Amino acid sequence: MALYSEKVMDHFRNPRNVGVIEDADGVGEVGNAKCGDIMKMYLKIEDEIIQDVKFETFGCGSAIASSSMATEMIKGKPLEEVEKLTNQAVAEALDGLPAHKLHCSVLAEEAIKAALEDYRSRQS
């Protein structure tokens, strides 16, 4: 059996929404280089809807795939729905992750939450 599912390898090989949004409305960065994983999410938000999302990731195959999948899951979605995104949902959408790689999906959830928090704090 391969280390990763086909879905993970697809998102790793062809990551969706890689890049930067220069005039992002919210930016979130989680993880640290010491542990070997850093994720950064950029959100463009209009009318409480994610109009655009981009990510940058320093990390292993599952970290890149989790970021990619998470961006696909929130793009075009209303914020109240995005706020409910869990790491389990990301991992399930990838047809599962090896147990020692589940923290990658946690990072994806946290990166999005951090970006939303940044957006809210800019609003207030």
Add this chain to the structure above:
Amino acid sequence: MKIYADNAATTKMSKTALDAMLPFLTEIYGNPSSLYEIGQRAKEALEEARATVASAINAEPNEIYFTSGGSEADNQAIRSAAVIGARKGKKHIVSTAIEHHAVLHTLKKLEKEGFEITLLDPHENGIVRPEELAAAIRDDTCLVTVMYANNEIGTIQPIGEIGAICKERGVYFHTDAVQAVGHLPIDVKKEKIYMLSASAHKFHGPKGVGFLYARKGILLSNLIEGGAQERGKRAGTENVAGVAAMAAALKEAVDNMSANAARLTALRGRLIDGLSQIPHSALNGDAEKRLPGNVSFCFEGIEGESLLLLLDDKGISASSGSACTSGSLDPSHVLLAIGRVHDVAHGSLRLTLGEDATAEQVDDIIEAVKEVVSYLRGMSPVWRDLMNGKGRFIL
């Protein structure tokens, strides 16, 4: 394109080794302890292999004990020296911070049993200093165990000098030579090695077989109790086919050693030169005193596992010391020990060339690594920060 560049992990079995092993699986399958013909022929083959293995390192046949591999040999050597030491009240062992886990974990266990362990610093070039080793030896030191060559960064230790120091101080000296046997000239008499561990699959023999050399007079402790095989020091019906293949592979490796080393050293230089062109990268370990086929690099701003997966997509098999590939939260203990910080150690790549490597393959590897590193840096927030001056380059 298919390029296998992970020969430090394991090697392809040679045709010579395969041909040597087959008769003992199909025709001469007797148990060497049996007295009828196919048993005795197996026994003869076993002893012939023992002589071949012994001559490859200038040992005597009755100083060779066949084992299941390098890890078992390491365990038995260290455990045996510890038992002998403990009887004399000597419970101190000197080793290095860059040993294989088969050595380090055995030492950790002994530490729990009341032994004191001193691990020598390999410094930035990955080589221990004989004067520091001499200073670490105490009156209660029962063993010095220093690997011949490192499995990750390929650095070769000053084994002859260490052997001389240990002989002068009257301390047993064991070397884990798993990466060196069949690749570097070894003379246990000249280098004053008391015990040595080796593994067949690192020199084109089969997996699951290796040997321990223990100089005459050293009382080995058994790890496995049972029958009287291997002069009573390692029970279990002998792996005759594996041993015969190991001996054939080792003989072939030794016969071709100087030619292989010269060719591989040239290819290694070509690979190092090519990868050095990648900005913010660095070679790990000494540039000269390293195994002929070993190239180990760190690339700043990327993580090793994604590098390996993308190289695999291009047909290149390699390895890394990143946390994600080590199966723990920390990157390789070897890279950390030579002073690579976590951030950089995660972005490591080990390429170990085999005897059949070509200049064309080396050029393909260089091209592929350049492409993949630059692609991964393109999506790395760490790299972006470094390029924007928000962080400081380490390499």
